[in-house]
Amino acid sequence: MAMIDLPPALVLMAGAVVMTAVRGRARWVVGLGAPLIALADCWYVITEGAESYLYFLGHALNPVHVHPATPVFATIFCIAALGGMLFSLHQDRRVEQSASLWHAGGALGVVFAGDMVTLLVFWELMTLGSLVVIWSGGQKHSYGAGLRYFGMHALGGVALMMGIIIVVTQRISDGSADPLVFTHFAEFAAGWPGLSWDTVGIWLVLVGMLVNVGAPPFSPWIADAYPEGSFSGTVVLSAFTTKTAVFTLLVAFAGFEALIYLGLWMACYGIVYAILENDMRRILAYSIVNQVGFMMVGIGVGTKLSIDGTAAHAFAHIVYKGLLMMSAGSVLAATGKRKCTELGGLYRTMPITMWCGIIGALAISSFPLTSGFTTKSMIVDSIGEQSELLAQAGVSHTHLIVAWFLLEAATAGVFLHAGIKFPWFVFFQKDSGLRPPDPPWNMRTAMIGFAAICIVLGIFPGILYDILPYKLEAGEYSKVVYSFEHVMTMLALLLFGGLAFFVLLPILKRKETITLDWDWLWRAFIPRLYREVLTPLLEMAQKAQKTVLETLPGKSMEDSRLPAPLARKLGSAWAVSVPVLLIVLMLLVYLVIYFVVPSI
């Protein structure tokens, strides 16, 4: 066993713990120092290439494994933590800041996880951090949204855990030498794997990851939870959870075709819902789903170029989305308002916030000379390249052609829903009468820094291409990304997509509405079902049960209660009949299944 290298995640988590205790200037030192030291540690681990093992129940755990995509994700996670902390530190919000570092630490732990136990542990720690960030948001719906967020991710976490247990158990019985290893599930890249008892573990792992990535029907948590963070908390939230899931999908499910369809759905869903949305930070949250949709397609295509494109796009996306959230956060901090209907005309007094917002908007729209252009194009172009190869091999690939045309359309749609809509309704549109100033120096510095990254990566993409999983593919790509044809194609798509926005502006005027989504199921339908169907049924059953019991000879119901003093000490008496009834019903269902499906 080699010396244990310090997992970079622990640096951020130690910072999170210290953050709870320090005051004054020391907060700045910890808040900015922890991400910087973590970044240095990441690169120490990456360049040393050291594997270190811990032993747990006779299995080797590896918390500092460098996957091909680890360098790019680890680097951007540290940068995102640094930017998020810088944006936040002028205010004394220790709980949120500490939780932010913890959340980032969890994400960093996942990208260095060489085994699935480490993966699961950091996955859950990350969720806890983000939950506290949401709960400390202080928005009107922070508490409820946090609860729903936690419920969703607890379910996803359970799916992931069950999946991992099944996969590991199967590997052990197959005599695998390293049953815990977190690596590619080749069964899923070789065509449609089907749903069988051999693959059910992998399917569950996939579901756990799809919850976090915001795939349908789990997408609504993103627009529900993220905008309920504080103006600074949402900046941090936007960076980690979905992109950590992108990383794990990239490692485990590259080349799984179903991800292409999910990705296309997400890319279009994000646009449609953002067009209908009124809350500026929910617009940006929907556009996270849209952008992650591009990445999902990249993972599904699964070629070297598409994987490089996905990793690069995740990097660029975290920066410009953080920047957009900072711009929106500055507006929220200064005005206390989030709705497009209440904002407008802020360009007068918030020029820095506006310009940084516009740079973020251009980058997310993949305008030439911005980071979106040099990264997103790789994913779209990888589709054409893969089609060419499949055509040569005589393999059918109509889905790739459809995917290409849809992504080109979605590219125009991004400019429309995020690129123009966000700055237009917040900074221009009408005069809302608000005259807030630009934010304090640290928020301005964070925004300007992130804006600079967007532009530098647009002009010198080689810096980013050098740390991608397959550097050589990306190196080849850097020769064609700024071809005249490519630049003109993008400009034509974007500018005319933008024209559609202004032509249709009259019908795009915002109203104070939200849009129903899958979450209607668990926020309205199921509660209603519970109130109006299940509760009356249970009450009826309870009554029937009581009547039966009372007619029985022996002690009456009254006598079986706890003596009053004891009941006070132990809390109020709980009726056990309802849970018992539910358990009996469940056993009944199980019995029926047992007879219908004899193979269980």
Next chain:
Amino acid sequence: MKLDDPRMVKWLWLGGMLLLVIVIVVDAFVPHHAHFERDGVTIDTLPEFFPLYGFLSGFLMVVVAKALGVALTRKDNFYGDD
């Protein structure tokens, strides 16, 4: 910025229109390669394909969104004030 000045706004609109015209003119001379030539799909090589495709995509997405919105939008206190 002096966006309160109507003349400035007018110049910006004119500038935007000029940009669109330039893109249309240049696009006619850009040699576009077909992304799916082996599959017989060459629509992306036609001149002015991308300006048209960009506009139609944007237009359709807004129209589809509005159409869905008729059925799916609710007042923003629909879920109550949890």
